[in-house]
Amino acid sequence: MFDSRHIRTFHEVVTSGSYSAAARVLGYTQPAITQQMKALERAVGTPLFTRVGRKMQLTEAGTSLARHAETILGSLSEAQAQMKAYARLRTGRVRLCGFPSANVTLVPEALSGLAKQHPGVQVELLECEPPESLHRLQQGECDITLAFTYPGLHEEVPDDVTEVRLLEDQLTVLLPTGHPLARRRAVQLADLAEERWIAGCPRCRANLLHECAELGFVPDIRFATDDNLVVQSLVAQGLGVAMMPALVLPSLSLTRVCGRALEPAARRHISAYVYRDHLRIPATAVVLAQLREAASRRIGC
Known part of the structure; x- marks a missing residue:
C-alpha cells in the first residue's frame, strides 16, 4: 500500500532532480527525504532510483511510477476538494421522505430556506404515508423521513434512530x-x-x-x-x-x-426521524435544521 506522502515526495524528487532539491522545496531535511524514498521502495518491492556517478537516475519501475504519480496526486487533490465541499455545504444530496400534507407545506418552506443559504445542497423528495415512510428509512431508501402519530400511538424504531419532534398539528x-x-x-x-x-x-x-x-x-x-x-x-x-x-x-x-x-x-404529532450517525453528515443536519425552523414558524398558527 502506497503512502500518499511518499508519492508526493517522490514526485518532487523527480521534478526537482535530487533529494537535496526536493528537501528544500518541501521543507524537509535530506535524510528525511532519503528515508521516505527507502520506505517507498520497500512498499513497491523494487528500487526506484540508481546512482550514475553523482547523478540520480530513475529505474524502469521508477519511470513507470513517475508517470502515475501526477495522476495519483491529481486525484487526491480532487478528492480533498470534494470532501471540503461536502463539509462546507457547497454540495451534497439528501433524500427526504415526507407525507402528502407535509410535502405541500413544511417541506417547501424548509427547502426555500435551504436554497437561499446552501444552494449547492440538493434534496431528492419522496412521498409516503407512515408507517411505510419509516420502513423506507430503515431500508436505507431515504436519509430523513417525516411521520405523524396520534395520541396513544408510538412509533417502533431502532435504537439508533433519533426522533426530532417538529410540531403538534x-x-x-x-x-x-x-x-x-x-x-x-x-x-x-x-x-x-x-x-x-x-x-x-x-x-x-x-x-x-x-x-x-x-x-x-x-x-x-x-x-x-x-x-x-x-x-x-x-x-x-x-x-x-x-x-x-x-x-x-x-x-x-x-x-x-x-x-x-x-x-x-x-x-397529531409530527416528527422527523433520522439515523443518529446521519446527524454528523453536514447536508443532512442542515436539512433537518431547516425543517425545525419551518415547523417553529407554524407553532401556534
Whole structure:
C-alpha cells in the first residue's frame, strides 16, 4: 500500500532532480527525504532510483511510477476538494421522505430556506404515508423521513434512530361552506354522527374510527383517499365531511369548503426521524435544521 506522502515526495524528487532539491522545496531535511524514498521502495518491492556517478537516475519501475504519480496526486487533490465541499455545504444530496400534507407545506418552506443559504445542497423528495415512510428509512431508501402519530400511538424504531419532534398539528373538520355547522368557529365530533364521511390514509382512518368510537358511534365512511385535493373536491360537492389536519388548511384551493376546529381539541404529532450517525453528515443536519425552523414558524398558527 502506497503512502500518499511518499508519492508526493517522490514526485518532487523527480521534478526537482535530487533529494537535496526536493528537501528544500518541501521543507524537509535530506535524510528525511532519503528515508521516505527507502520506505517507498520497500512498499513497491523494487528500487526506484540508481546512482550514475553523482547523478540520480530513475529505474524502469521508477519511470513507470513517475508517470502515475501526477495522476495519483491529481486525484487526491480532487478528492480533498470534494470532501471540503461536502463539509462546507457547497454540495451534497439528501433524500427526504415526507407525507402528502407535509410535502405541500413544511417541506417547501424548509427547502426555500435551504436554497437561499446552501444552494449547492440538493434534496431528492419522496412521498409516503407512515408507517411505510419509516420502513423506507430503515431500508436505507431515504436519509430523513417525516411521520405523524396520534395520541396513544408510538412509533417502533431502532435504537439508533433519533426522533426530532417538529410540531403538534390540530385536527379540523372540513365542511361544505353551505353546511349548517359551517357558521360555527368550532364543532364537536358528536354533532357529525349522522354525516357521510370521507376518510384519509389508513392511519388517519384508524384515528377517525377511534375518536368516533369514544363518542359511541361508527362514522358512515363513503370514500377513502390520501389525496387532499380529492378530499376537498368531494367535500365541495356535498358528498361528505372529512377530518383534515390544520397544516393543510392554508393550501385549500376550493372556495366551497371550510375548515372548523374540533372541540375539544384533537391533535397529531409530527416528527422527523433520522439515523443518529446521519446527524454528523453536514447536508443532512442542515436539512433537518431547516425543517425545525419551518415547523417553529407554524407553532401556534
